[in-house]
Amino acid sequence: MGTIRGSREGDPSVAIIFRVVARAPSSLARAGEIITPHGVIQTPVFMPVGTQGSVKGISPDELLEMGAEMVLANTYHLYLRPGADLVRDAGGLHAFMNWHRGILTDSGGFQVASLADLRSITDDGVEFRSHIDGSRHFLTPERAVAIQEALGADIAMAFDECVRYPADRDYVRDAMRRTTEWAKRCKAAHRREDQALFGIVQGGVFPDLREQSARALADMDFPGYGIGGLSVGEPKDLMFEALEHAVAHLPEDRPRYLMGVGTPGDFIESVSRGVDMFDCVLPTRIARHGTAFTSAGRIIVRDAAYARDFSPLDPECDCRVCRSYTRAYIRHLLKAGEMLGLRLVSYHNLYFLIRVMRRIRASIIDGTFKETRQEFGDICGTK
């Protein structure tokens, strides 16, 4: 059972403690706990995404109620608006958002790399233009760390370069090397004792590059590791292959975070490959298109088929929305452009993924992970 020393033992680079509490046989799946300055996170964990300091349509009280233990916020967005200094002066992101459980901030690397013709990347950092007002900015590893220290999340991420699929192997290798160099600079720059800094593995879909990246970062002894640059357009089998090669070379006693993934099927397949943490905008994004997760697959509740359906979004769900509202009412709200419709579907979708992850965790602890994976495969068609 791996344990990372806590910050109380004097190492400023480790503000969290990770403990494995159970493992699934014949699999890399494990159930664990991450002790953070804002509570204990039970892993595997799904983290709702609060891009601009708010999980779309959902209040912190509701996140607490649905059992969220950690949320993700985006450094790029908060840096541009309202500004990291303002958040710091508000008492940090926890106080600003009124969310007093765990927060993880990404580094902004993914967003600035996505700006396409609005940015240029060098070994020094990324120059880019704001998507809001076109203003010029320069983000370096040191600056990304300083911003995240001002935001004050429990977990910060090293500045990385995320490459979309498909990409030229040489480019992916260069980006991976740059990410490794940047990780060193981030670690050297990071000061906050109450914040853990994770490195990020890159390397696209190339197993040897994933291995190189993971080894180099493992040598730097981060308290946890992100696995980035996956679920960016590549086929699932390539994603899982790359994931396996990354995990194989990361230390056993540190949490592993698969960034930006995904669906219930992705969760269980990735957990079986040793992943502990996930974030994804899917539940709130599909809600905006009137789509809800259910135990029998997704439904588009906006569809006319649900106009007179007086059953809950998911008859097997016990969330507040499913206990209180019908598909017919939610469809009416969505068709009428009422904000409450979006709120209700978003709430249910987030709850659904949190519950999926809880079920996965419970199955690791009670020894039924294999059966659970089989069931998920049947429903999700991932294997």
Next chain:
Amino acid sequence: MGTIRGSREGDPSVAIIFRVVARAPSSLARAGEIITPHGVIQTPVFMPVGTQGSVKGISPDELLEMGAEMVLANTYHLYLRPGADLVRDAGGLHAFMNWHRGILTDSGGFQVASLADLRSITDDGVEFRSHIDGSRHFLTPERAVAIQEALGADIAMAFDECVRYPADRDYVRDAMRRTTEWAKRCKAAHRREDQALFGIVQGGVFPDLREQSARALADMDFPGYGIGGLSVGEPKDLMFEALEHAVAHLPEDRPRYLMGVGTPGDFIESVSRGVDMFDCVLPTRIARHGTAFTSAGRIIVRDAAYARDFSPLDPECDCRVCRSYTRAYIRHLLKAGEMLGLRLVSYHNLYFLIRVMRRIRASIIDGTFKETRQEFGDICGTK
């Protein structure tokens, strides 16, 4: 103390009981209770507006938490979408919305009259085109009652013709007479024993027409009375004069509902003239423009002045929003287009008006209404 016999005493036209519990000296202000099939409403009462079966951005749980006792829903909107039959089949509006306290539906008269060139009014009813899809509809007093019976609110309103200010006296007189005839037809058509039907006084800003209208409706013995066609563009002094002439000829032992009004200043001035019930879209509408009620007047929290203001929307407010969030955070959410910003301002604004009304009611009961009215006048500049 006036009491209307309840439906249990066999009169199908009175499903509610109204009781006056206190009166303010030298004023027509009174504190009362309306006992409905869905709980007791303490009057004077402010009713949040749920036009399409949802108070914009706010859940029924939140309405309960903020102390709302009755909400208004719009017959015109619900008739067009999702349709009254669907709501009836869902178990009525209470079940459909998951709101188990009081509901009042307007008659649709105000909305169809507002459709301008999309409608034509005759003594028989109103022919109009849907604002959604241009489809043709014909609304009569009997149809408006049937729709409201299908919706199943605790209080339904007679079909009326609301005339905007300014308007020709002859037209206002004709519309008032039509409204009186329609009230008779509505009363004759109304069947539901668990629903009260209110008549609506019209007559524009003309005191004699208001008197005629009120007298004619009082003769019909409705269990309560709406006062419509005010706050539609006329100066405040004309509004209050018309209100006084309506109230003077309405029975003392029935609740009086001033439709579509308004602000804290309007509330206390109207209560002092004998009004018991109010509804208004203002709190959620101004929220959409980033404006919040405060004890020191309205603030536009979107303004740059609040960017670094880490105090609550209203430092004197004890609502959940003011206990949890800062102006700076709410401004950020509004600027970033985050739905939560609108939710938080809407919640606070609704709570603010409910609290204002509670304070007015308490002052009637404890004998300080006169002083409270003076204070409101100082803040609101209404007198």
